[in-house]
Amino acid sequence: MTNSRRIGLIGYGAIAKVVMDVVHRHSRNTMITAVLVRPGKTNTIELPSGCQVVHRVEDLIALAPDGIYECAGHQSVRQYGLEILAAGIAFSIISVGVLADEELRNTLMENAAKSGARISIITGAIAGVEALSAARFSGLKVVEHKVVKPPQAWRGTPGEKFLMQDNLREPVVLYEGSAEEAVRRYPKNANVIATIALAGLGFQDTRAIIVADPSTSSNFHYLKASGDFGEMSVEIAGNSLPDNPKTSMLAAYSVARSIILRSGEIII
Secondary structure, eight states: OTTOEEEEEEOOSHHHHHHHHHHHHHOSSEEEEEEEOOTTOOOGGGSOTTOEEESSHHHHHHHOTTOEEEOSOHHHHHHHHHHHHHTTOOEEESOGGGGGOHHHHHHHHHHHHHHTOOEEEOOTTOSOHHHHHHHGGGOEEEEEEEEEEOGGGGTTSGGGGGGOOTTOOSOEEEEEEEHHHHHHHOGGGOHHHHHHHHHTTOTTTSEEEEEEOTTOSSEEEEEEEEETTEEEEEEEEEOEETTEEEEEHHHHHHHHHHHHHTTSSSOO
């Protein structure tokens, strides 16, 4: 496997385990060489041969020169992103909501520009991002993204105060306004909103709607956009990962696709 691409993962939770399995089964010339985790958090028996567990980002950088993929949440981007990019290593992010922090986003971009590294945004649980990004160059005027999840998905968030009634039977709008504020209030549920904002009109001009719906067990994303290019509408009804109900199954497969795509003979 001398010509294989070497990839590192940050985190080894539900997303990373799916990524590891899919890449191992579907890519002939990509090897995940290391995972970065906190001490005591990973059972190394689960890892394939040739993949190491490391506890320092310096060791991950040394073992994964072709790219590092974040699968561990917003804090891992803040903690490791600058050092990875300063080392000239391509850095791919699934916890996109963290980039609503303009200061962090600019600092990451500056480090990438200095070293020649590239920051990649993993699209996660939504479709239509490429079309939206293309429409940005052709008179994009309106972008709206609505997230609908069951009430239990909003426990521990500001929206929980709207869900105190045990007999909740109708959908409740928890938030409506700018994507910037949506990501600030609901950081753990707003990665898709952040992705849409980055691809289209930005955080201030993208409209976000967050809804709790007791009649659904799925996570719905509704994307609407219009402008000189025409109109587009995308609807996704996504299932969660069995090992982590708060995480979309498509998010994990999106990371795996990104890794496999870069090592394939054709890009699509």
